[in-house]
Amino acid sequence: MSENKKPYALITGASKGIGKSIAYELAKQGYSLLLVARSEQELKTLSDDLQLKYGISAPFLSIDLSINDASLKVTNWVKMNNYPIGILVNNAGYGVWGDFSKSSLTDQLGMMQLNMNVIVELSHLLLPALSQQKQAYILNISSTAAYQAVPTLAVYSATKAFVLSFTRALRFELAKTSISVTCFSPGPVNTGFASRAGLEALNKMAEKFNMQPDEVAKMAVKAMFSKKSEVIPGFTNIISVYANRILPKAFIEKTAAGIYKV
Template structure:
């Protein structure tokens, strides 16, 4: 990994939560950072913190990644500045809770666009640049929700299943390239995700199982640099994923429906 120090890592959704924690961990390891998120103020504060505390170079690009042209703009920014990117972390994404036919169709399609389309586009656009490195890494962030259908989180869990499947496929396609591809599938993280998704009632129960973003970030990077295909932080989350593989789907869906019921 020493050969990568001094190169850049691009992190989406970097201003808060898990993305912020991953950016900090990368800075600790000597990587320069390219930070992408909506909030310019948050990005500016984090950039200054990383420069001051870890002596790394940090550039940031404030943009709403849910916009149709966002991935192209990020790629153009990287190309224009000729940043030597060796790590891509696709962390940006969000969830919506509620019955499929009762939630806004526009909001659900926008979620699909951010969780899947933007992730795919950034992978596609940045693989040529990553390939220029002797070693490079892609970390696509999924969720433990990817391993089963989740009633009232139907679209979110489906998008994360897509991320998992897509990541495994391109990992195989790139196996003879300098790029190692991994999928991170965390469970509940103390990031405010449940509140944003509208899961206020569930957020209280989730607190019992929440992992800190800093803890997940450390596990994520350890798994990434070890070239693991799937990274599932936490014993409880690993057990739940294993159970989803061996128990009947109907049973799992009934359990999930009970947990996330409206």
């Protein structure tokens, strides 16, 4: 394996979907990777493939980020191995679909922990390491759901709104530092998100409007390196977000409820 002088990119939720595609995109550009997700076997397979194809280092850590102290364990893993961090991709997350009153509270709280708290924790814990680089990046993956309330995805859309707001504020605070912060908000993407959420309606809709993880990853990485503040990929998604800003909230929520109805 050739020596790689670029800093590492830590990617959460790296074993599949957008996270996996971002891993390949960064590996193509010569970045070594720190892969974090739950599935050890999927991480090992990914790590081996990335190292074989691109000659980069790709150590991995199998951990459930939704458990308490998981972010601290990730940070300690980075410190103990002296990995120089230059990029943090906060990608891990999932959705829970259904009427809030009938949904598992445990599942909702677990989603909040992963979608919000972990982003805050890792960003805070790894900022000192990122600040050691001449140029560093934080890429937070949100969703077009961040721009509106979504009945039956009530908590999920709220968590993504949090990610968007947090990213905007953090970017402002770090504007005069070496760390650029970007929020990337895709719409439906051909990943396992809908299946895990139990949302067959989204699977059907995605057949018409979905984007592929690889194209989304390329756009996300480009946005990050271009130091964009906020990017929504895809013309249809941009139009839908713009509509959310000008149309009555009651109309938007009724429309969303019809799409994601139980």
